[in-house]
Amino acid sequence: MKQMDDLYKLRSGVRSKRISSYDRSGGNDDSVPVPPGTRKELARIEGAGIIRHIWMTHSSPDPMIRRNAVIRMYWDGETEPSVESPLGDFFGQGWGEQYNFTSLPLAAAPRKGYALNCYFPMPFGNGAVIVVDNESDQELDSLYFYIDYEEHDEIPDDAGRFHAQWRRELTDADPEQGENEHLGLVPQRPNQSDEHNYVFADIEGKGHFVGLQYYVDNPSTMWYGEGDDMWMIDGEAWPGSLHGTGTEDFFNTAYCPDEQYLHPYFGYAKVPDKIGGFLGRTHSYRFLLEDPIYFDKSLRGSIEHGHNNCLTLDIVTVAYWYQTEPHKPFGKLPGRAERQNKPAITLHDIHYWRQEYRKAFGGCTKLWGDEWRTRKPGETGG
Structure with a gap:
């Protein structure tokens, strides 16, 4: 890897720095509280530099704190965040749950996924601000963090700014044919548009797309993964420059996977506890570190929810990319109530279906x- 090849090179004009939650008194009380409804500024950095690593862990009586606390990042004095996501979803834990997750740029590490890590490099030319907003009604009583960064005299003009956006949609089943995936209840119609797809990226500017977390909660036992990924670059028409063949194919797996698999670039970090089929929560991810998707003016990234968008699914995504500023504002993040999970389908529900x-x-x-x-x-x- 190029990063390993560069390790021996000596550099000038770079200073290693860290901001952390260490106890300023010299004691061992190395965390900070974030009361309900308040914001904690983790870092305010002046000048130019590159954030190289973020680590944090926390405790709270709120079992949904990973969905109810939000991380936001701002570059170069901007007022609209370039990174905005519930804490768990950003680092690779969906639905407010806590579980181990492994990838090259992001990880939730032992013990039991408590340790949240990010290795995406994040350059800035004139300041950086990182905050955590506790939107829970309970205290985030202990937040520990490291933010490791480099001070630079200047950064290159071609350094894109890091972005990450959380999105969610409860998708519609086909209004005429109903939920019709894979089992072939009726002949399925072709889809020659991305109009009704789930959209995970709607970007304006010049940049490149580098990753996607895909959290899907499926209320049926039907296979959810025949949705093609579609990419419309710089305003081009369908079918676009990149067109996929199925959800699991985009995530570099095959044939309806239902097993955990963790690769540095892609995988299935979580699969359902079986009642039957693919009922429940699946977390898949792909980081396009070797094959970013480049755009000069805009990018619309989307995926079908079942072939021709025939399934009701609760889809949550976090998209990651680099681009020039200013970026297109994300719009208001859904409030805490709108970020809560759909109820789990149970054996009792299935009996009612019968x-x-x-x-x-x-x-x-x-x-x-x-x-x-x-x-x-x-x-x-x-």
Whole structure:
């Protein structure tokens, strides 16, 4: 790797610095509290430099603190954040949950995913500010952090600024054909547009896209992953310069994966605890460190939610990219209530589905569940 090749090179005009939560009195009280509804400024750096590493850990009585606390970063005196995401989602933990996550630029490390790490380089020419907003109604009682950075006399003119944006959508099923993925309930229609896709990146300016966290909560046992990724670069028309073949294909896996796999560049950090099929929460990720997606004017990155957008899914993403400033403002981050999880589908819910199936097939007392293969709903039978 080039980074290893550069390790032996001696450099001038660079000074290593750190801002941390260490106890200024010399004691061992090395954390800071963030009361509910307040902002904690972690770093305010003057001049030019590059943030090289962020580490943090925390404790709170709020079990959803990873979704209820938000990290924001500002470069060069800007008033709109270039990074805005709930804490857990940014570092690689979805749904406010706590679990280990491994990749090259981001990690949630032991013990049990408490240690949140970021190695994305973040250059700035005239100052940087990093804050954590506790939007919970409970205290973030202990926040520990390191922000390791370099002071530079100046940074190159071609240094893009780091950006990360959180998005969420509860997608619509096909209004005419219903949820129809993979099982082929009816013939599926082609999709010749990205109009109804889930959009994870809507960027203006010059830059390159470097990564995506994809957190999907699926309310059915149906395979969720036939959605193609689509990239419209600099305002081009569909099908665009890059067009994928399926969700799991974009995340560099194959054939409906349902197992954990953690590669430095891609993987499945979390898969559902099985009731059946693909019901529940899956976290997949891909970092395009060797193959960024370049754009000169704009980028629209999207993915189908099932082939031709036929599925209801709760999709949350964090997109990562570098670009020139100023960037297109993100818009207001959904409030805490709008960031909470959808209720988990349970065995009880599935039993209710079976009861409705029984009614649809005439209420027969010996229905097994595969009658739809041989007769239509409404037909009676034993």
